[in-house]
Amino acid sequence: MSRIRVALVEDHDLTRVGLKTAFLRESEIEYIGEATNGTDGLKLLQTQRPDVGIVDIGLPGIDGIELTRRFKSLAVDKTATKILILTLQDQEEAVMAAFGAGADSYCMKDIKFDLLLEAIRATHQGNAWIDPAIAQIVLSQAKASTTPPSNDPPNYGLTERELEVLQLIVNGYSNADIAQELYIxxxxxxxxxxxxxxKLCADDRTQAAVRALRSGLVC
Structure with a gap:
């Protein structure tokens, strides 16, 4: 099995060294380089073309959002390298700006390493990975931008119970909360x-929720 080629753009020494050490121990990860500022990070991504570039937002020089925007705008194949934002910033403005710049996934720095690996795998496979800590920001934006359809929305073959569960997912309920709410x-x-x-052809709960909101299945 081919390894996932990963590059890291991070200015905090302890974070960068810690992640590098952890990545070098993983057989599925090929650590191909690092940079400590936005300018060098952009060059790194352009020259090395990693499968996944892990980028902090608060970088010296150009920040991670501008780095992502420039890299995505200049890339010939915009899907070859995926950008995974890894940051301490959970403000709505930063989250939406990152995705607007072309980021593929968004993780908080307090994420467990096993979950970070899961996020890297999902991102490499072309699936957006959104940290549960900021998922509600993405969902709230989807709600705000959703225009109610003029006709009845497609049901996608969902049962009445599945629609109830889907509504609770959109409301931010965990599986345990849903079980308690529905007595199952x-x-x-x-x-x-x-x-x-x-049925929704979704890769994860957040994608399913956004798709359901945009189609008018739930509100």
Whole structure:
């Protein structure tokens, strides 16, 4: 199995060294380089073309959002290198600016390393990975930008119970919360969630929620 080529753009020494050390221990990761500021980071991404570039927002020189925007605008193949933002910033303005600049995924720095690896895998595969800590920001923006459809929305074959579960997902409920709210087991909730993802052709709960909001399935 080919390894995921990863480059890191991070100005904080302890964070950068810690991540580098952790990545070098992972057989599925090929650590191909690092940079400590936005200007050098842009050059690194352009020359090395990693599968996933992990970029901090608060960089010296050009910040991570501007780096992402410039890299995506100059890239011939805009899907070859995925950008995963790894930052302490969870403000709505930063989150939406990052995605607006072309970021593929967004993680908080307090994420567990195993989850970061999961995010890297998902991003490499072309799926957006959104940290649960900021998922509600993305959902609220989707709600704000959704125009109610003039006709009845497509049902996608969802059952009444699946629609109830989907509405609770949009409202930010966890599987345990949904189980308690609907008086069903967590295992049953997981089955409903899996069916919802399949029927909506969604890769994760956040994508399913955004798709449901935009189609008018839920509000």
């Amino acid at each position: 087991t967590v295992g049953t909730v997981k089955t409903h969630v899996r069916n919802i993802l399949n």
